[in-house]
Amino acid sequence: MMSGTAVVQVVIPFVILLMAWLMPALTGPTLPFGVRTPPAHANAPVIAEQRRAYRWWVGGVGGAALAAELVCCLVFPSTPLFAGASTAIAVVSTTGYLRARRAILTVKLGEDWYGGLRQVVAVDTTLRTEPVRYPWRWAAPALLVPVFSAVLAAVEYPSMPARLPMHYATHGQADRLADKSIGTAFAPVFIQLALTGLLLLVTRLALRSRAALDPARPATSAARHRRFVVRTAGSVMLLGACVNLGMLAAAWQTWHGNLSFSPLPVLAPITAGLLVVVAIALRTGQGGSRLATSEPDDAAGGPADPRVVAPDDDRHWRAGGLFYLNRQDPSLLVAKRFGIGWTLNFGNPRCLLLLVGLAVFITVLNLIGH
Incomplete structure (x- = not known):
């Protein structure tokens, strides 16, 4: 069994x-x-x-x-x-x-x-003049878990053992211990805060991502884009909250000096978060493709012109459509062509800065973990 x-x-x-x-x-x-x-x-x-x-x-x-x-x-x-x-x-x-x-x-x-066919680029300027508001109610759980973890660590600190397990081998047994200190005891909290900050930044950029509008139905596609970015960014933040809960469960075992690690309490909230992401994706679809809207098909409310289509931009998607590279597109993030969420525009110079920042972030996390 x-x-x-x-x-x-x-x-x-x-x-x-x-x-x-x-x-x-x-x-x-x-x-x-x-x-x-x-x-x-x-x-x-x-x-x-x-x-x-x-x-x-x-x-x-x-x-x-x-x-x-x-x-x-x-x-x-x-x-x-x-x-x-x-x-x-x-x-x-x-x-x-x-x-x-x-x-x-x-x-x-x-x-x-x-x-x-007539290939037309459609732009909704209201996405800049009236940008999508940040879904703070979705982000609140991811922010609250690190706060709770910090309070719990402060309460537990006096009773923590003098030596804390810092790493577990594949068989679940601690193979490295370190003296108790603010750095070792609060390392999980620092990692939670760093991860949450990264997610806040990424979702902020995603909310400003370029909308791929259907020129034959600009109002409908713009409404779908707004709902898509809010729901998908929200699901990312909820997943972040679940990951933070998993890290708190791991930290609890560390704080009590457990030399044998149990992954169940760590994996259970992460699994729940993944299921939430799947459920929201099923309801929303990539780019809001599964959402129904009450918006008219165009400004006049008339039927869409079948000869007007979005530009054929396959040439900008490289390596089998997995990477987007368009130096004429100022967007940093664009919606994935196959998958849920966003990907980087590798033709944007800011992409390099973001990748360097991500590398520094991962390095710092590794230093905190050690």
Whole structure:
């Protein structure tokens, strides 16, 4: 029989597999597998065929990786390797995505899907004059957990053992101890604060990300964009709160000098956070594609012109559509073509500064952890 820890560690790769399998349904109909498609070709036979092939591939091979993880948990319940299963599922889903994208691109170019269409860039200036407000009520839990952790650490500090475990080996036994001090005792709190600060910065940038508007339905797509950025940024902050709770659970074991580490209380809130992200993504869709709005299709409220389409910008998405590089686009973050959330514009010089800052951030976290 599997332990509670093993159950949680099977759930995490299962959530990743579920998200990968659902991904084609979360992206908009004009971006199948990251390929910009005119609305008239959104139901092309090749797209439906590649969706089926992708789901069979991810469900079959990814499911086998999950089954192997389950067997490992049953045979070796004390040493589950969920990271291996999660990595395998990520590789499988990426491979399936690249295969489907290549097949759709071949048909798109061969049949000249954009021939005779009018490619138009739509801009909503109100996104700058009346920007989306930061969803502080979503961010509050992520901010409150580090505060609670700091108070709890201060209360527990006098009774903490003289030597605190600072690192645990893969078998869950402490292999490095350090003298009790403000630095060692409050290290988890410092990491929580750093992580929360990073998430606040990223979500702030995401709320200012460029809206990919449909020129035939600018009002509708602008309304969807606003709701998408709030919900998705909010889900990221809620996940951050769950990660902070997991770190608090790990810190509690450290503060009591536990030489044997139990991952269940750490993984349980993180798993719950992942499930929340999946649920919000299912309701919202990438870019708000699954949201219904009451906005008119255009300023006059009339029907959309089928000849007016968003520009074919596939050339800016490199390495199979996984990286966005456009030096003419001032945006730092843009919505992913396949997936939930945002990615960097690697053609923006500020991207380098952000990556350097992230590297410094990770280095500081490692120093705090040691």
